[in-house]
Amino acid sequence: MINDSLLKLNVQLLREVLEFKIPTDALLSKFFRENRKLQFTDRGIIAETVYTILRNYYKLSTAIEIKNTFTLIAYVWLHYLKTPPSELSKLKSIKLAVIETLPRVNENTIEFPEWIKNRLSKNLPEAEIKNLSKAMEQQAPLTLRVNTLKMSVSEVHKVLNAEGIKSELTKFSPFGITLENKADLMRNKLFLDGAIEVQDEASQLAGILLEPKRSEMVVDFCAGSGGKTLLFGMLMKNTGRIYAFDINERRLGNLTPRLARSGLSNVYPQLIESENDSKIKRLHGKIDKVFVDAPCLGLGTLRRNPDLKFRYNEESLLQINEQQLSILSAASKLVKSGGKIVYATCSILREENQDIVEKFLAAESDFRLIDIGQIPVLEKLKLTDSRFLTLSPAVHGTDGFFAAVIEKIT
Numbered sequence: 001m002i003n004d005s006l007l008k009l010n011v012q013l014l015r016e017v018l019e020f021k022i023p024t025d026a027l028l029s030k031f032f033r034e035n036r037k038l039q040f041t042d043r044g045i046i047a048e049t050v051y052t053i054l055r056n057y058y059k060l061s062t063a064i065e066i067k068n069t070f071t072l073i074a075y076v077w078l079h080y081l082k083t084p085p086s087e088l089s090k091l092k093s094i095k096l097a098v099i100e101t102l103p104r105v106n107e108n109t110i111e112f113p114e115w116i117k118n119r120l121s122k123n124l125p126e127a128e129i130k131n132l133s134k135a136m137e138q139q140a141p142l143t144l145r146v147n148t149l150k151m152s153v154s155e156v157h158k159v160l161n162a163e164g165i166k167s168e169l170t171k172f173s174p175f176g177i178t179l180e181n182k183a184d185l186m187r188n189k190l191f192l193d194g195a196i197e198v199q200d201e202a203s204q205l206a207g208i209l210l211e212p213k214r215s216e217m218v219v220d221f222c223a224g225s226g227g228k229t230l231l232f233g234m235l236m237k238n239t240g241r242i243y244a245f246d247i248n249e250r251r252l253g254n255l256t257p258r259l260a261r262s263g264l265s266n267v268y269p270q271l272i273e274s275e276n277d278s279k280i281k282r283l284h285g286k287i288d289k290v291f292v293d294a295p296c297l298g299l300g301t302l303r304r305n306p307d308l309k310f311r312y313n314e315e316s317l318l319q320i321n322e323q324q325l326s327i328l329s330a331a332s333k334l335v336k337s338g339g340k341i342v343y344a345t346c347s348i349l350r351e352e353n354q355d356i357v358e359k360f361l362a363a364e365s366d367f368r369l370i371d372i373g374q375i376p377v378l379e380k381l382k383l384t385d386s387r388f389l390t391l392s393p394a395v396h397g398t399d400g401f402f403a404a405v406i407e408k409i410t
């Protein structure tokens with residue numbers, strides 16, 4: 001419920017968020033742990049306020065000084081969360097009359113910092129940048145991937161419906177289901193039985209690009225918590241072998257319970273020190289398919305993590321570009337002749353995507369880019385350039401995502 005103490009708590013959190021030292025989702029979890037007594041609805045108001053401010057930061061700056069956090073929050077409560085003025089007038093820490101006389105925001109403001117806007121404008125017309133910015137201001141839907149080794153998509157859809165969880169099948173992915181509203185599924189039987197996993201449709205589509213087959217040897221080079229590893233395991237019908245590499249022990253550790261739920265027994269997680277870890281050498285030239293879900297600035301996920309655009313700069317881009325190329329080169333040593341690599345990121349910057357693939361190909365004459373226009377599932381996407389999978393919230397309603405398929409010729 002809106003009152004002065006909720007406003008003060010919200011201000012306290014917002015000030016920390018706006019330092020951009022710690023990811024907002026981590027700060028929010030910590031804040032709620034420290035304020036256990038906060039009611040569910042109050043938590044909702046606090047989270048929505050913070051995310052609304054991050055998503056509309058530049059717009060809000062056209063009407064208010066962001067550092068005036070009390071005024072800013074009251075303004076957001078009035079105009080975005082649609083709190084009735086009669087409720088706001090009860091607050092002692094703000095003057096409603098002042099909030100009401102503040103100008104309205106300029107709705108056409110682009111919600112990217114200058115350096116991102118400049119980078120994007122090298123390859124995109126202004127109208128497309130505006131559409132992208134608008135699309136990134138929306139909340140991302142919650143999308144599930146059905147584990148078809150356990151249940152069919154239509155069976156899961158029916159169960160969700162019967163439970164009153166409204167959902168629809170994804171437009172492009174053959175095993176995706178999008179929920180109409182957010183729902184906590186962590187204790188749902190479908191989830192506990194491994195019949196569903198949370199995974200954005202863009203990730204599902206990028207995973208499909210690898211086309212892993214029964215009995216193949218596959219490496220998921222940057223497996224993280226294994227979102228795509230699990231998808232590959234399912235596509236391979238729990239046959240063959242998938243090595244899931246990552247340098248982050250905690251993330252790779254999260255794969256263990258997911259594997260147990262999925263019922264897969266063809267996955268071998270392997271913690272590595274770096275992309276050049278000597279443990280990997282024994283697999284050189286032996287792998288059919290390698291997926292490189294490279295670390296990136298994550299700007300394709302701004303709907304979920306709007307703070308990312310404030311936490312990075314040109315320098316971060318240059319650093320990540322070095323890592324991306326180094327990881328792709330190391331991963332390429334694993335594939336055998338005729339084998340495939342998929343290089344993917346959840347970024348919308350050409351510098352992390354096409355440019356990395358092109359630099360790699362310029363240095364490695366044994367590899368070539370494969371056209372992806374013929375992959376049946378992807379035909380519906382109507383890609384403008386069939387050499388690259390480029391997904392956008394503005395066009396496809398998915399996270400922003402990039403992927404390219406590279407083949408080892410000899």
Ligand SMILES: C[S@@+](CC[C@H](N)C(=O)[O-])C[C@H]1O[C@@H](n2cnc3c(N)ncnc32)[C@H](O)[C@@H]1O
Nearest residue numbers: 222223224226227228246247248275293294295
């Ligand atoms: C985009 S995330 C992967 C997400 C995961 N594939 C999924 O689908 O859920 C990138 C991952 O790369 C890992 N990473 C960073 N540097 C790496 C390296 N040199 N070698 C292997 N993995 C690395 C990070 O720890 C992170 O988990």
